[in-house]
Amino acid sequence: MTAEMARVVVTHSFAAPPERxxxxxxxxxxxxxxxxxxxxxxxxxxxxxxRVGGQFCFIERRPDMGxxxxxxxxxxxxxxxxxxxxxxxxxFDPRMTTVTIxxxxxxxxxxxxxxxxxxxPDYAERNHQGWSRILAGLLAAYDGVHAGGxxxx
Amino acid sequence: MGExxxxxxxxxxxxxxxxxxxxxxxxxxxxxxTDIAVAFPISLNSVSKHLRILERADLVxxxxxxxxxxxxxxxxxxxxxxxxxxxQRALWAWRLAELEHILNKESQ
Numbered sequence: 001m002t003a004e005m006a007r008v009v010v011t012h013s014f015a016a017p018p019e020r021x022x023x024x025x026x027x028x029x030x031x032x033x034x035x036x037x038x039x040x041x042x043x044x045x046x047x048x049x050x051r052v053g054g055q056f057c058f059i060e061r062r063p064d065m066g067x068x069x070x071x072x073x074x075x076x077x078x079x080x081x082x083x084x085x086x087x088x089x090x091x092f093d094p095r096m097t098t099v100t101i102x103x104x105x106x107x108x109x110x111x112x113x114x115x116x117x118x119x120x121p122d123y124a125e126r127n128h129q130g131w132s133r134i135l136a137g138l139l140a141a142y143d144g145v146h147a148g149g150x151x152x153x
Numbered sequence: 154m155g156e157x158x159x160x161x162x163x164x165x166x167x168x169x170x171x172x173x174x175x176x177x178x179x180x181x182x183x184x185x186x187t188d189i190a191v192a193f194p195i196s197l198n199s200v201s202k203h204l205r206i207l208e209r210a211d212l213v214x215x216x217x218x219x220x221x222x223x224x225x226x227x228x229x230x231x232x233x234x235x236x237x238x239x240x241q242r243a244l245w246a247w248r249l250a251e252l253e254h255i256l257n258k259e260s261q
Contacts, residue, residue, distance in 0.1 A: 008245060010246045
């Protein structure tokens with residue numbers, strides 16, 4: 001599977017220095033307030049073993065689905081520019097995804113790029129076409145035929 | 154979870170190039186199974202198998218007209234898949250905005 005498959009990329013600019021933003025991801029007290037959090041949940045556990053090969057576990061209590069356990073392992077810790085960890089929610093899906101955080105200094109502070117790879121599972125395709133490309137192609141094909149007819153209920 | 158199972162069925166259905174080609178064929182309109190089979194160098198039996206997998210994912214719907222089985226495309230599961238990716242992106246964006254909020258508050 002090519003790297004571009006099933007990839008979610010989000011960027012954000014911060015008015016804080018790279019070190020501060022980087023440390024927030026590995027600081028239990030700060031990370032529990034945003035990492036793996038959702039707007040309606042309450043984080044009840046945040047365990048971080050911040051070394052390569054170390055594990056983390058975040059448990060969030062959500063009103064609609066109970067306790068949701070997020071687990072993973074740190075693969076690369078290169079303060080303050082790069083952090084890579086695996087991440088999964090075993091109770092929903094045994095597959096793990098990979099999150100890469102890259103931080104670059106900027107005039108105002110820093111720019112962060114978060115990439116979550118493997119958001120959609122790998123079904124061992126032979127022709128290496130990206131899911132996103134497959135989707136885009138199919139959606140475009142349908143859109144052309146059923147212009148505006150199917151996207152809305 | 155039901156939501157994920159549906160997504161899995163969609164992904165399994167789309168993982169095969171023949172099934173994607175069948176979907177592309179159906180995107181230009183409803184077709185009889187025999188007409189679909191003619192377009193591919195595989196047996197009618199094997200086309201039927203592919204169609205069943207597409208039906209399980211609800212990407213294709215079957216309608217009987219006399220003795221004919223007419224297959225039509227239902228693109229909604231693709232829409233659901235695209236929406237799911239969009240939701241994932243929105244969730245991460247929200248988390249990073251939260252982090253910014255926390256850091257701003259701390260430096261005050």
